[in-house]
Amino acid sequence: MSAPSLPAELAAALAALALPAVQRQRLEALLRQRLENQDQQMQAAIDKALELVPALLRGTVRRVLDL
Amino acid sequence: MSNPGQLESRRLAALLAVPEAELGFLESRSLSALARLRRALASSGMQRHRRRFERLASASALLPAALAARLAQERLGAELIAALAPFLPAARAAAMATRLSPAFLAEVAIHLVPETASELLATLPAPLLSATLRELLTREEYAVMGNVVDYLPLEALGTLAAEIEDPRALLAVTAYVGDKSRLGGVIAGFSDQRLIDLARHADQDARMDSLRALQLAIEPDQARRLQALLGLPAA
Numbered sequence: 001m002s003a004p005s006l007p008a009e010l011a012a013a014l015a016a017l018a019l020p021a022v023q024r025q026r027l028e029a030l031l032r033q034r035l036e037n038q039d040q041q042m043q044a045a046i047d048k049a050l051e052l053v054p055a056l057l058r059g060t061v062r063r064v065l066d067l
Numbered sequence: 068m069s070n071p072g073q074l075e076s077r078r079l080a081a082l083l084a085v086p087e088a089e090l091g092f093l094e095s096r097s098l099s100a101l102a103r104l105r106r107a108l109a110s111s112g113m114q115r116h117r118r119r120f121e122r123l124a125s126a127s128a129l130l131p132a133a134l135a136a137r138l139a140q141e142r143l144g145a146e147l148i149a150a151l152a153p154f155l156p157a158a159r160a161a162a163m164a165t166r167l168s169p170a171f172l173a174e175v176a177i178h179l180v181p182e183t184a185s186e187l188l189a190t191l192p193a194p195l196l197s198a199t200l201r202e203l204l205t206r207e208e209y210a211v212m213g214n215v216v217d218y219l220p221l222e223a224l225g226t227l228a229a230e231i232e233d234p235r236a237l238l239a240v241t242a243y244v245g246d247k248s249r250l251g252g253v254i255a256g257f258s259d260q261r262l263i264d265l266a267r268h269a270d271q272d273a274r275m276d277s278l279r280a281l282q283l284a285i286e287p288d289q290a291r292r293l294q295a296l297l298g299l300p301a302a
Binding site: 007009010012013014016017018019023027030031033034035037038039041042043045046047048049050052053056057060 | 082083084085090092093096100101103104106107108110111112114115116119120122123126127129130131134138139142143144147150
């Protein structure tokens with residue numbers, strides 16, 4: 001999977017640092033990698049949490065109804 | 068105590084999972100630019116996964132707050148909870164927060180984009196804010212503390228400032244406050260001795276510019292008080 005492009009706000013914040021080219025490129029590469037990792041982590045964690053909600057809800061209903 | 072540039076570059080290194088030394092070149096950059104980058108990075112995740120966060124917020128509303136808090140802490144972790152918080156009704160997020168440990172809340176605060184959570188920050192009970200602040204102080208997370216000042220209720224600021232006993236820590240937090248005019252009431256609540264101690268440490272640590280910036284931002288009567296007490300120029 002290719003690293004995502006930087007969102008406009010992040011690209012502008014990077015530009016505002018006014019770094020020399022080598023440092024800017026290094027930081028940009030790290031930011032892109034971070035976004036890619038973040039995408040994978042967020043997607044997996046949120047989807048997993050959503051899968052758990054129905055089971056947790058059933059457990060809650062059983063406790064409330066003393067079943 | 069690390070200087071602000073070191074703290075910000077250290078925080079970015081942690082977010083980007085690289086050794087601190089690799090981003091040492093950032094220490095000389097402006098604090099505001101570094102903070103802007105960090106906030107942009109934090110909010111980028113929220114925006115990219117907006118739809119998922121909205122679904123999760125709706126789903127968690129079906130659960131009792133205690134259970135939702137446990138789910139969040141055990142399955143999502145601090146960074147995702149910080150991103151989720153703005154999608155929850157403030158009262159709901161506050162109810163969940165009261166069921167999380169101060170240590171965990173400090174982790175959440177580190178990742179929180181405060182401008183997206185102003186309603187939540189205004190809803191959190193004072194003891195919870197204090198406990199989280201003490202945790203952040205221990206971790207020297209002065210940028211986090213300073214950044215949220217703009218979004219906390221004014222009446223909370225005096226109480227929280229009183230908890231920061233170390234003048235150096237207080238100066239460090241102040242350096243990160245965006246709208247320093249909000250600190251007028253805090254200054255009014257300080258004793259003369261406390262202000263004199265603050266100025267002494269500011270002078271020792273070359274932070275008088277922070278104190279001067281504060282003087283220029285607050286109400287005229289408090290600005291004149293600082294002038295008279297600390298020998299600062301007229302505001």
